[in-house]
Structures are given as structure tokens and as C-alpha cells.
Amino acid sequence: MRTERGHWLLWAYCLYLLAPLYWLLSLALRRNQDIVTRLQVLPSPPTLANFKEIFSDPVWYSAFGNSLSYVLLNTLISVAVALPAAYAFSRYRFLGDRHLFFWLLTNRMAPPAVFLLPFFQLYSALGLFDTPLAVALAHCLFTVPLAVWILEGFMSGVPRELDETARIDGHSLPYFFLRLFLPNLRAGIGVTLFFCFMFSWVELLLARTLTGSASKPIVVVMTRTVSASGIDWGVLAAAGVLTIVPGIAVVWFVRRHLARGFALGRV
Amino acid sequence: MSGRRYDNRAWLGVLPVLLIVAFSAVIPLMTVVNYSVQDIFDMSTRVFVGFDWYRDTLRDPRFIDALLRQIGFSLLVLSVELPLGILVARSLPRASPRTGLLLVLIAIPLLVPWNVVGTIWQLFARPDIGALGAAVNALGIPFNYTAEPLHAWIVLLMMDVWHWTSLVALLAYSGLASIQNLYYQAAELDGAGRWQTFRLVELPRLKAVLMIAVLLRLMDSFMIYTEPFVLTGGGPGDSTTFLSQHLTTMAVGQFDLGPAAAFSVLYFLVILLLCWLFYTAVMRDRDGADVDAN
Amino acid sequence: MAEITLEGLRFRYPDNPMDTLEALDLRIASGEAHALLGGSGAGKTTLLNLLSGLQTPTSGCIRFDGRDVTALAPRQRKVAQVFQFPVLYESLSVAAMLAVPLRNHGWSRRDAARRAAEIAARLDLAPLLNARSGDLSLYQKQLVAIGRALVRPDISLVLLDEPLTAVAPAIKWQLRRVLKTAQAELGATMIYVTHDQTEALTFAERISVLHAGRVLQTADPETLYEAPSHEQVAHFIGSPGMNLVPGEITAGRLWLAGHPLGGAPGLTDGACTIGFRPEWARVSAAPAVSPAAAGTSIGGVPVTVDAVRVLGTRLQQPEGLVGIRVGTTHVYTRQPIDVAPGCPGMLHVRPERLLVFRDGARVA
Numbered sequence: 001m002r003t004e005r006g007h008w009l010l011w012a013y014c015l016y017l018l019a020p021l022y023w024l025l026s027l028a029l030r031r032n033q034d035i036v037t038r039l040q041v042l043p044s045p046p047t048l049a050n051f052k053e054i055f056s057d058p059v060w061y062s063a064f065g066n067s068l069s070y071v072l073l074n075t076l077i078s079v080a081v082a083l084p085a086a087y088a089f090s091r092y093r094f095l096g097d098r099h100l101f102f103w104l105l106t107n108r109m110a111p112p113a114v115f116l117l118p119f120f121q122l123y124s125a126l127g128l129f130d131t132p133l134a135v136a137l138a139h140c141l142f143t144v145p146l147a148v149w150i151l152e153g154f155m156s157g158v159p160r161e162l163d164e165t166a167r168i169d170g171h172s173l174p175y176f177f178l179r180l181f182l183p184n185l186r187a188g189i190g191v192t193l194f195f196c197f198m199f200s201w202v203e204l205l206l207a208r209t210l211t212g213s214a215s216k217p218i219v220v221v222m223t224r225t226v227s228a229s230g231i232d233w234g235v236l237a238a239a240g241v242l243t244i245v246p247g248i249a250v251v252w253f254v255r256r257h258l259a260r261g262f263a264l265g266r267v
Numbered sequence: 268m269s270g271r272r273y274d275n276r277a278w279l280g281v282l283p284v285l286l287i288v289a290f291s292a293v294i295p296l297m298t299v300v301n302y303s304v305q306d307i308f309d310m311s312t313r314v315f316v317g318f319d320w321y322r323d324t325l326r327d328p329r330f331i332d333a334l335l336r337q338i339g340f341s342l343l344v345l346s347v348e349l350p351l352g353i354l355v356a357r358s359l360p361r362a363s364p365r366t367g368l369l370l371v372l373i374a375i376p377l378l379v380p381w382n383v384v385g386t387i388w389q390l391f392a393r394p395d396i397g398a399l400g401a402a403v404n405a406l407g408i409p410f411n412y413t414a415e416p417l418h419a420w421i422v423l424l425m426m427d428v429w430h431w432t433s434l435v436a437l438l439a440y441s442g443l444a445s446i447q448n449l450y451y452q453a454a455e456l457d458g459a460g461r462w463q464t465f466r467l468v469e470l471p472r473l474k475a476v477l478m479i480a481v482l483l484r485l486m487d488s489f490m491i492y493t494e495p496f497v498l499t500g501g502g503p504g505d506s507t508t509f510l511s512q513h514l515t516t517m518a519v520g521q522f523d524l525g526p527a528a529a530f531s532v533l534y535f536l537v538i539l540l541l542c543w544l545f546y547t548a549v550m551r552d553r554d555g556a557d558v559d560a561n
Numbered sequence: 562m563a564e565i566t567l568e569g570l571r572f573r574y575p576d577n578p579m580d581t582l583e584a585l586d587l588r589i590a591s592g593e594a595h596a597l598l599g600g601s602g603a604g605k606t607t608l609l610n611l612l613s614g615l616q617t618p619t620s621g622c623i624r625f626d627g628r629d630v631t632a633l634a635p636r637q638r639k640v641a642q643v644f645q646f647p648v649l650y651e652s653l654s655v656a657a658m659l660a661v662p663l664r665n666h667g668w669s670r671r672d673a674a675r676r677a678a679e680i681a682a683r684l685d686l687a688p689l690l691n692a693r694s695g696d697l698s699l700y701q702k703q704l705v706a707i708g709r710a711l712v713r714p715d716i717s718l719v720l721l722d723e724p725l726t727a728v729a730p731a732i733k734w735q736l737r738r739v740l741k742t743a744q745a746e747l748g749a750t751m752i753y754v755t756h757d758q759t760e761a762l763t764f765a766e767r768i769s770v771l772h773a774g775r776v777l778q779t780a781d782p783e784t785l786y787e788a789p790s791h792e793q794v795a796h797f798i799g800s801p802g803m804n805l806v807p808g809e810i811t812a813g814r815l816w817l818a819g820h821p822l823g824g825a826p827g828l829t830d831g832a833c834t835i836g837f838r839p840e841w842a843r844v845s846a847a848p849a850v851s852p853a854a855a856g857t858s859i860g861g862v863p864v865t866v867d868a869v870r871v872l873g874t875r876l877q878q879p880e881g882l883v884g885i886r887v888g889t890t891h892v893y894t895r896q897p898i899d900v901a902p903g904c905p906g907m908l909h910v911r912p913e914r915l916l917v918f919r920d921g922a923r924v925a
Binding site: 447449450453455457459460463468470471 | 635636642651661
């Protein structure tokens with residue numbers, strides 16, 4: 001009934017989303033000298049030379065590994081610490097709960113640029129500079145509040161009767177939480193992982209500041225390789241394509257929970 | 268949040284979060300505040316200067332300019348992304364086999380690394396190698412975003428809309444998906460038009476998610492750094508230099524620690540104020556909803 | 562208010578080999594309170610959507626006062642609907658809520674407000690006119706929803722889709738009374754969809770029983786109860802439903818389990834189904850007469866009492882349901898409880914009340 005309206009708008013919007021992506025892909029499939037000499041809508045002949053160049057360079061491998069390791073570390077830490085906190089917020093009232101919740105959210109709102117220098121000094125002093133852990137911890141500042149927020153929403157959707165039944169049955173809190181409560185939260189945890197990934201994978205500023213040569217992440221390698229060798233548009237585009245692939249894979253896995261996830265479990 | 272038991276042992280559950288956030292927020296924030304009241308020549312030579320840096324910053328025309336540009340940019344992107352996101356969400360089919368695919372497509376820009384977003388638009392909009400830039404020039408309109416501030420703003424706006432409208436659309440879609448079809452049928456039988464249906468049926472249900480959308484978009488657009496850094500580098504001139512860009516230049520580029528710290532504190536306070544205003548609005552709304560449910 | 566006529570109305574989903582609604586003819590008088598009674602999957606909701614215009618029939622036509630409205634959109638039909646649970650604009654006040662349909666149809670602000678207040682008074686909603694719809698109780702919300710459906714005086718038809726579902730059982734009767742009163746006072750043509758026979762029998766002047774996409778019978782409550790035209794109707798109406806037992810007709814007589822039950826003049830010999838309401842039959846604990854001795858006289862059918870359930874007393878005599886077994890079939894009688902489970906008994910049915918069904922339809 002209402003779906004027929006505004007279809008043209010949806011198609012126009014999809015076109016708007018896809019056009020730059022298509023252009024990126026088409027540049028990635030052309031040699032640099034072709035790119036700068038003439039415009040082509042279809043790459044002809046398409047070439048995988050740019051991708052070959054990237055895959056033959058070990059810097060790219062290690063950069064991918066570095067990125068994945070801090071993203072994984074970050075999502076694990078975030079979910080692990082956010083679960084008990086979200087449970088506390090969703091099930092109990094306690095001294096200062098509202099203020100605490102607000103304070104947590106303010107951290108999500110803090111501009112990363114504000115923390116650049118202090119982070120650099122803090123992690124240098126602790127000997128964590130240039131390790132994936134440093135980036136993971138720095139990203140926690142933004143992902144943990146978000147994770148608490150999302151999980152609290154999902155937990156509020158789980159009926160309190162479940163807790164009460166478990167208490168009457170004499171289960172301990174840890175047993176109840178891990179064995180009975182968490183299985184109800186699978187969608188919520190999946191969505192939280194998605195949002196943590198969404199921040200940690202895409203962030204550049206902190207990742208660049210807190211890494212040196214040893215644990216350089218993929219997003220940084222991309223900018224450096226380019227500025228070093230003049231600008232090779234083809235390789236740049238190919239690298240761009242490669243960094244989008246993990247994102248697409250992650251969306252694909254959570255696609256069924258996407259709508260509910262974006263309601264942050266609340267609606 | 269009604270019906271929760273009062274129990275201060277719940278603090279134990281919050282403790283890990285508290286520790287980790289304290290470690291990554293409180294300590295650095297204290298460092299920033301500490302710097303902001305000192306003049307630092309090197310790590311061992313520093314002089315207490317009180318609120319001098321704050322006064323200087325507030326009088327610095329570059330700070331004022333960057334702040335005004337920032338406010339202008341944030342309002343601009345919000346005024347485009349919010350209505351567009353809602354329209355896209357409304358035009359998404361519900362529970363059709365294509366819905367899943369469309370949702371995935373719409374979510375993609377959110378998972379593109381921010382510097383790659385800048386790169387994508389750079390490649391797309393450049394007048395020499397970009398499809399968009401070349402196409403506009405081919406139409407006889409001279410277009411070069413690296414030289415013309417207005418063009419740079421247009422491309423920035425297009426990029427931000429490309430990047431973030433999806434967030435609004437997905438939030439709004441999840442809100443719309445919770446409205447049962449009966450509400451639309453009832454409105455239809457009342458003879459309600461499109462606008463009335465939106466205002467009376469959809470908007471009340473969207474209020475909560477739209478609050479979140481506004482909150483996230485306002486804050487995130489206030490922090491924007493990476494995408495314009497890659498796309499325009501803050502130029503031409505200072506025309507696309509926003510607060511984060513300005514701050515990073517000061518702190519990392521020029522190593523003006525004191526002024527940069529004062530700047531940071533002010534920056535943070537502005538965002539905090541906005542955030543608090545919205546948070547109280549959202550919470551009041553949620554409590555209202557709780558009362559309804561009982 | 563309008564007279565509603567359905568002519569050969571048929572509906573089938575494009576990918577479904579079966580009709581959801583088979584060719585349906587029905588006439589509902591202007592100002593009539595009509596009920597559509599049927600279980601889930603009977604086609605009630607589809608018929609409702611065809612009437613409101615949310616779905617278009619595959620063939621056939623719908624007339625309001627003789628005018629063909631089949632092709633008209635919902636808003637052009639002047640149809641109002643009350644849903645299973647209150648569907649309101651929760652952000653509006655009750656007064657604003659009731660004025661919406663009027664304002665959308667060209668009423669001035671003042672006239673709309675006056676009419677809204679009038680309807681609210683009729684539904685005992687006057688004190689709540691300024692309350693936010695979303696803040697009301699479920700019962701009050703549903704009253705507002707009913708008010709919204711009745712507020713336009715030019716409305717042709719009011720559809721009620723199980724409107725009491727969401728309301729607490731204790732106040733269902735109250736809502737039904739308000740609804741019935743308003744219907745009578747306003748002379749509204751109403752179609753009340755429900756699966757609950759009590760609601761249908763107490764609300765409607767006439768009832769259409771729907772089963773598997775067909776209207777089995779349209780009649781007033783009494784006729785439905787006493788003379789169901791169809792086995793399904795007989796079984797569906799009443800609590801417990803009508804007893805239906807396999808029988809036999811030979812030589813103009815009706816036989817149950819080898820015993821004559823009554824005459825069946827004009828019917829051909831062969832198998833049939835015998836129907837009788839529990840209160841039309843009685844089991845007596847009289848000593849069993851041997852089948853042979855019973856011969857061909859209409860003396861009764863020997864049965865075994867399975868169970869008894871006391872429902873009340875009458876003249877200090879317990880009264881209730883007696884469950885008995887006739888051959889392999891279980892039937893109930895409603896009578897004084899003067900038999901005990903396990904006892905043999907004799908079943909007598911008032912012969913003038915016996916109904917005979919063949920192939921599901923009643924033949925006598």
C-alpha cells in the first residue's frame with residue numbers, strides 16, 4: 001500500500017550510493033597511465049595489475065593483519081566489559097546510575113582529536129605505543145559506551161520474569177547470566193559486534209597516531225603508499241576496494257538483525 | 268526504566284567499564300586540562316598561565332571561524348540527511364525479498380574506512396579523473412573543487428550525505444518497521460493524506476530513533492576530521508577547515524600544547540552541552556513512554 | 562447509512578489454487594447490526610478487507626444503496642472500521658482524534674468539535690475529551706476508536722473486527738452494551754466480525770456463519786439455533802454444540818443405532834446424520850428394555866451414561882449435562898441429573914425437534 005510511493009527516490013538514492021563505488025572499482029581495474037589520459041566509463045581492457053601489485057607487497061599483508069588484530073581485540077574487550085555493565089543498568093537502580101550512564105555516553109561524543117596527544121603520551125609511557133593493544137584500548141573509549149547502550153536496550157527487551165524464575169530455581173547469578181540469559185541476547189551481541197567493528201575498522205586518526213612502523217594498520221598504509229610514490233590512482237583505488245570488502249562481509253552476516261539492531265533494541 | 272530493584276551491588280557490574288573508560292578517558296582528559304593552564308616549552312619547562320590560553324582561544328579569529336564553519340556544516344548536513352534518511356526509509360519495501368539486499372546496500376557506506384570515503388569522493392569528483400567532475404565540466408559548468416571553496420563545500424556535503432544518510436535511514440527504517448499495518452489502514456479510512464499519515468502515524472513512533480539519529484549525526488559531524496582531510500586537506504585556503512582539523516594542526520603540526528589543550532577543553536564542552544540537551548530530551552521521552560506502558 | 566449488497570463476491574490470491582472466498586451473496590439492510598461468525602481461516606478478514614476496499618475482489622460486486630462501489634478506494638466508500646486493538650493517533654487528544662475524520666471531509670473546525678463532543682458524550686467519553694489518547698486505558702482507547710468510527714454522520718458502513726479482543730473479560734459486556742446502544746441510537750449499519758458466538762448472538766440482528774470461504778447460513782439468532790441449515794452451523798452454535806450422530810432412514814423412519822427415533826416422511830432411504838440439541842433430549846435410568854422387545858415402537862435408544870456435569874439446580878434438583886455413548890458416538894443431553902455414570906439408560910429425543918442432515922446440509 002505504502003511501498004509503491006517514492007520508489008524512484010529509492011532507486012535514485014541507490015544510484016547515488018553505487019556511482020562513486022562503481023567509479024572506484026572501475027579505476028581499480030585500469031592502469032594509472034590510462035586513468036590520467038582519458039575517461040572511460042567501462043574499463044577496457046580491465047586489468048588486475050593494481051591488485052597484483054598490492055598482493056605482491058608484504059607490507060599490505062601485515063597491515064591487514066594489524067588492522068584485524070586491533071579490531072578483534074577491541075570488539076572482544078568492548079563486549080566483555082559492556083555485558084555486565086549493561087545488565088546492571090537494565091536490571092538495577094543504584095547510586096548515580098543515570099549520571100554514570102550519561103557520563104559514559106559523553107565519551108562516545110568526545111572528539112578523537114582531543115585525545116590524540118594525551119593518548120600518545122600515555123601509551124608511550126606504558127610501552128604500548130605501536131602495538132595493536134594500544135589502538136584497541138583507545139578505540140574502547142568510543143566503542144564501550146556504545147556497546148553498553150546497545151546491549152542495555154536489548155536486555156531491557158528480555159522479560160524480567162526470566163531473572164526471577166532463575167532466582168527461584170536457585171541458580172547463581174553467573175550461571176544464570178552465562179547459561180540462561182546470554183542465549184536470549186544473541187541478536188544483541190551480534191549487533192554490538194557490528195557497531196564495534198563499524199567504529200574500529202573505519203577509524204583513522206587514532207590508529208595512525210598510536211602506531212609506528214611495526215603495527216601499521218591498513219588504512220594508514222593506504223595513505224602512505226600513495227604519498228610516497230607520487231599518486232598511483234589505480235593502486236589507490238584497488239586498495240580502497242580491498243578495504244571495503246571486510247565491511248561488506250560483516251553487513252552480510254548481520255543483515256537479518258540489521259533493522260532491529262538499528263533500533264538499538266528499543267523500538 | 269521502571270520496576271528495577273535498588274541494589275548498589277550493581278556497581279560491581281559497572282566496574283570493568285568504569286576502569287577501562289577511566290583509563291582511556293579520565294587520565295587523558297586530566298592531561299589535557301593540565302596542559303591547558305600551562306605554557307609548555309618542552310617536557311621539563313612549563314609555566315602556569317591560568318586561563319590565558321582559554322582567553323586567547325576564544326579571541327582567536329581562526330577558532331571562531333572554524334567554530335562557525337563547523338556549526339554551519341553540521342546544520343547543513345543534518346538538514347539534508349535527516350529528511351532524506353526518513354524519505355529513503357519510507358520508500359523501503361517492508362518484508363519483501365529485496366529488503367534484505369537493499370538494507371545491506373544502504374549499510375555499506377557506514378563500513379567504509381573514513382579515509383577511504385575521502386578517497387572515493389576524491390576519485391569521483393576530481394575534474395581530471397573523476398566521473399562527476401568531468402561530467403559537470405562537460406555540461407559547460409566549470410567545476411573544480413580543489414580551487415573553488417563553494418565547490419569544495421558542495422563535494423563535502425555530497426560526501427557526508429553519501430556517508431551518513433544511511434545511518435538515519437536505517438534508524439528510521441527500524442522505527443517504521445515497528446508500526447503495524449493497521450495504523451495505515453485506519454488512517455486511510457479516515458481520509459488522511461500522506462502528510463497527515465506521516466505526522467500522526469509515523470512521526471510519533473519515529474521520535475525516539477530520530478532523537479538518537481540527531482544526537483549521533485550532530486556529534487559525529489562535529490568531530491569530522493578524516494574525510495575532509497583526505498578530500499580537501501581543509502582547503503582551498505581555510506574554507507573547509509573544521510574544529511578537529513584546526514586542533515590537529517595545532518597540536519601535532521605546530522606542537523602548541525597549551526593552546527591546543529585549551530581548544531580541546533572548549534571543543535569538548537561545546538559537544539557536552541549539545542549532548543546533555545539531547546540526552547535529557549531523550550530520557551524524558553523514554554520515561555514518558557514508560558508511563559504509557561503501565 | 563446504507564443497504565449493503567454483495568453479489569457473487571469472490572476472492573482468490575494470485576498464487577493460491579483455492580478461493581479464499583467463494584461466490585458470496587448477501588444483503589444487509591440499512592441500519593442493521595449484522596455479525597460475521599466463523600473460526601480462523603473462514604475468510605472473515607478477507608471479506609472485511611473487501612468491504613473496506615483494502616482488497617479488491619477477483620469477481621463480483623459490492624453495492625452500497627444500489628451504487629456499485631467495488632472499484633472505489635477505501636476513502637471514497639465512506640466506511641469506518643474498529644480494529645481488534647485500539648488503533649489511534651496516540652499523540653492527539655481525544656477531541657482532536659475524533660475530529661480528524663470530520664476535518665478530512667471538509668467540516669469546519671467548529672462543527673467538527675461540536676460533533677466530536679456529541680459522539681464523546683454518547684460514549685461516556687465527555688470527561689476525557691482533553692486527555693491524550695495515548696494515556697487512556699485499553700477500554701477507553703477502544704471506546705475512542707469506536708467513537709472515531711461513528712463520528713461521521715454520512716458513513717455508509719461501520720466494520721468491527723473482533724473489537725472486544727483486547728478488552729479485559731470483565732468489562733467486555735460493558736463495551737458491548739455501549740456499542741449496541743450507540744448502534745441503535747444512530748441507526749448505523751454495522752458488520753461485526755467475531756469467532757465468539759456469544760458476542761455474535763447477543764449483538765447482531767442477523768448472523769452470517771462463514772466456513773472455509775463460504776457463507777453457510779444467514780439468519781437471526783433464533784433460527785440459527787433452532788434450525789441450522791448446515792451441520793457445521795449446528796455444531797458451531799451452542800455450547801456444547803448440537804449432537805450429530807450417524808443415523809439411517811428406512812421406510813420413512815429414522816433409525817439411530819438400530820432403534821427407531823421418529824418418522825422421516827418424504828426422505829429416501831439411506832445413511833444420514835441426525836442432529837438434536839442437548840435440551841431436546843433426555844436420558845432416563847429406566848431399566849433397560851431388551852432391544853427385541855422394543856420392536857418397532859418409538860420407545861427410546863438404549864445408551865450408557867459416561868459422565869455427568871452439574872451446572873445448577875432447578876426446584877432443588879441438580880441439573881446439568883449428561884454425557885452418554887450411543888454406539889461409538891458421544892452425545893450430551895441437558896436435563897435433571899437423575900442418572901449416574903456407568904448406568905445403562907434410555908435416550909428419548911422429542912421427535913418434532915429431530916433434524917436430519919445429508920452431505921452436510923439439512924434436509925428435514
